[in-house]
Amino acid sequence: MRTFTITRILLALLGALLVMFIVGPLLKLLLSTSPGGILDALADPELRDSIALTGITATAATACGVALGVPLAWLLARARFPGRRVVEALVDLPVVVPHPVAGIALLLFLGRRSAVGGALAHLGLEFVSHVPGIVAAMLFVSVPIIVSGARESIAAVDPHLERVARTLGDGPWRAFRRITLPLAGRGIVAAAALGWARAVSEFGAIVILTYHPRVASVLIYDRFTTDGLGAAVPAALMLLLVALAVFGLVRALQPDDHR
Amino acid sequence: MIHLDRVGVRAGEFTLDDVSLTVPTGAHAVLLGPTGSGKTTLLEAIAGHLPLLRGRIELGGVDVASVPPERRRIGVVYQHYHLFPHLSVRDNIGYGLRPAADAPPPARGRVEELAAALGLLHLLDRAPRALSGGERQRVALARALAPAPRIVLLDEPFAAADPAMRQQLRRELRALHERERFTILQVSHDFEEALRLATLVAVLADGRIVQQGTPEAVFQRPASAFVAEFLGAGNVLAGVVRRDGPEEGGRFPAVFDTGRLELAVVADREGAAHALIRPEDILVTAELLPGARNHLTAVVDRLQRAGPVTYIHMSGEHPWVAVVTAAYAESLALVPGREVALTLKATAIALL
Numbered sequence: 001m002r003t004f005t006i007t008r009i010l011l012a013l014l015g016a017l018l019v020m021f022i023v024g025p026l027l028k029l030l031l032s033t034s035p036g037g038i039l040d041a042l043a044d045p046e047l048r049d050s051i052a053l054t055g056i057t058a059t060a061a062t063a064c065g066v067a068l069g070v071p072l073a074w075l076l077a078r079a080r081f082p083g084r085r086v087v088e089a090l091v092d093l094p095v096v097v098p099h100p101v102a103g104i105a106l107l108l109f110l111g112r113r114s115a116v117g118g119a120l121a122h123l124g125l126e127f128v129s130h131v132p133g134i135v136a137a138m139l140f141v142s143v144p145i146i147v148s149g150a151r152e153s154i155a156a157v158d159p160h161l162e163r164v165a166r167t168l169g170d171g172p173w174r175a176f177r178r179i180t181l182p183l184a185g186r187g188i189v190a191a192a193a194l195g196w197a198r199a200v201s202e203f204g205a206i207v208i209l210t211y212h213p214r215v216a217s218v219l220i221y222d223r224f225t226t227d228g229l230g231a232a233v234p235a236a237l238m239l240l241l242v243a244l245a246v247f248g249l250v251r252a253l254q255p256d257d258h259r
Numbered sequence: 260m261i262h263l264d265r266v267g268v269r270a271g272e273f274t275l276d277d278v279s280l281t282v283p284t285g286a287h288a289v290l291l292g293p294t295g296s297g298k299t300t301l302l303e304a305i306a307g308h309l310p311l312l313r314g315r316i317e318l319g320g321v322d323v324a325s326v327p328p329e330r331r332r333i334g335v336v337y338q339h340y341h342l343f344p345h346l347s348v349r350d351n352i353g354y355g356l357r358p359a360a361d362a363p364p365p366a367r368g369r370v371e372e373l374a375a376a377l378g379l380l381h382l383l384d385r386a387p388r389a390l391s392g393g394e395r396q397r398v399a400l401a402r403a404l405a406p407a408p409r410i411v412l413l414d415e416p417f418a419a420a421d422p423a424m425r426q427q428l429r430r431e432l433r434a435l436h437e438r439e440r441f442t443i444l445q446v447s448h449d450f451e452e453a454l455r456l457a458t459l460v461a462v463l464a465d466g467r468i469v470q471q472g473t474p475e476a477v478f479q480r481p482a483s484a485f486v487a488e489f490l491g492a493g494n495v496l497a498g499v500v501r502r503d504g505p506e507e508g509g510r511f512p513a514v515f516d517t518g519r520l521e522l523a524v525v526a527d528r529e530g531a532a533h534a535l536i537r538p539e540d541i542l543v544t545a546e547l548l549p550g551a552r553n554h555l556t557a558v559v560d561r562l563q564r565a566g567p568v569t570y571i572h573m574s575g576e577h578p579w580v581a582v583v584t585a586a587y588a589e590s591l592a593l594v595p596g597r598e599v600a601l602t603l604k605a606t607a608i609a610l611l
Contacts (some may be wrong), residue, residue, distance in 0.1 A: 160341040163308050166328040167335045168355030178354075182345050197590060 026240065033237050034114020041234030045217065057131060058199035061138035066192050073150035078159060091147045094140050099204025100141050106209050109176040110136060129207055133210035138199035145198050153184035155159040190253040197246040261305065261410060261444055266314035268304040275300050277330045277467045287436060287443040289453035295487060298446040301411045307331050313385040319409055330371050334403030338415040342387035348398050349383040357407035358594040373401040377431055392425040397529040404435065424592035429456060450490045483535060483609055484533035493537040494579055500526045500610060515608065523552045523605040533611045540607035542579035543571060544600045545591055553603035559595050562588065
């Protein structure tokens with residue numbers, strides 16, 4: 001009994017060290033700025049524009065990820081087809097690709113000199129040093145989060161429910177809309193919110209593809225390298241607050257048994 | 260009517276092969292078979308959830324090869340209910356009906372009508388998770404019947420219910436069937452259930468239908484030792500038939516030799532066979548009866564009371580089971596370990 005209690009105390013201390021390692025820097029950042037500094041940051045038009053651009057592009061990337069990712073997630077969760085495991089692995093690939101590498105790959109693929117980038121530029125869709133480039137970089141890094149989250153949520157819905165709905169007169173899409181979507185909905189929204197947060201925090205791929213206009217992460221880096229730490233902190237704090245708000249939303253959306 | 264013509268289906272590693280079955284309109288057919296025999300796979304194929312490898316399925320005289328599940332007019336009830344957890348009981352039952360706004364008045368009243376028939380009226384606004392097992396099964400049945408399907412597929416619908424609830428559910432199903440006259444194909448592994456409900460029984464083994472007919476015919480004349488054993492029809496012995504007298508009208512007196520036991524029988528062929536002896540055809544006495552030909556002794560292993568009758572499980576040259584009235588069992592003062600005499604009528608031994 002005594003050994004057991006000592007073990008627990010030891011484990012708790014080790015865990016507390018790790019938690020402090022996460023909480024400490026964030027707390028320090030929060031406390032580094034005075035209320036006046038936060039008000040100044042809110043009044044800074046460049047920072048405001050940058051955060052707005054980050055929010056809009058992250059939302060656009062998440063919308064693309066959900067529109068294209070949820071149907072794919074349904075296929076991966078429900079259908080058995082040759083190459084399914086390969087598709088799953090490919091969708092997860094961006095997780096292991098270093099972000100500057102992802103930026104360079106996207107630059108090569110979507111730049112004006114590539115076949116795809118050239119054709120899209122011809123249609124008026126330019127990526128390099130344009131807003132769509134930010135969306136593309138954000139989409140690339142958030143796809144694995146959105147697709148795997150949606151796939152797990154859909155897979156958790158008993159497929160018999162859809163089968164029953166089919167025998168009760170629903171076509172495949174109607175059965176998905178009336179049964180699977182409401183049951184998997186919270187999980188899909190949570191996956192989308194996590195994907196959005198991931199998009200907001202992206203820096204490495206964006207900085208290579210579209211340095212200007214600057215999203216919040218690029219602006220923070222820019223201020224840090226040109227004007228020093230003091231200039232970067234208010235912008236960093238603003239981005240942290242946005243991220244914390246999304247984190248709270250995700251936690252609220254998670255099913256009870258996952259809490 | 261359900262008509263299956265040489266149907267072949269694959270589900271994972273499992274294959275159903277050459278299944279032919281006709282269930283007349285309004286009949287209640289029970290598909291019997293052990294676990295893993297392909298019963299549920301066959302229902303899934305009829306419902307349109309699994310494609311056919313070969314053969315054809317006709318529902319109401321129409322080949323449904325290219326008809327999707329939503330247009331087959333089939334209701335399905337699963338053993339585990341599969342109620343929609345995000346909908347109330349009312350919305351579950353009404354799921355297959357058109358939205359109330361465009362529904363004609365009879366459709367609007369259909370939910371209440373079925374809920375009343377199945378004793379669910381007071382539960383209509385509850386969530387499925389707040390229901391007992393029996394209530395969930397009733398909701399699943401009401402939901403399947405609400406759109407007035409012409410065919411209802413039941414996949415072990417009463418397996419999860421306790422005996423009293425099962426009896427009640429059977430009564431309710433029978434009443435609804437008599438009223439609405441849909442065609443039922445029910446899957447079960449319980450022959451007693453088939454005897455109680457079915458007008459037609461089919462036995463499925465290893466992906467094939469090995470026997471079909473009225474419940475009485477299948478019970479009294481199992482087509483194989485497998486069917487006899489599966490149905491729990493009694494004592495099944497393997498042995499060899501040897502002729503023991505002249506043939507008359509295609510049958511002759513014979514000896515059935517199990518290697519440990521010789522029984523006088525009436526046979527129509529010689530060679531390897533299975534003998535089926537029903538528990539009620541075994542006479543159990545305290546002493547050997549003088550003059551009887553098929554008599555042997557056995558030791559009582561255990562007694563199983565089932566209402567007014569008692570099953571006597573015994574061991575001797577073979578394991579035996581006999582059934583007698585409970586009063587007779589008491590008069591013999593049977594206890595485990597007691598030796599008893601068994602007498603078998605030669606004409607009651609069915610050779611398969």
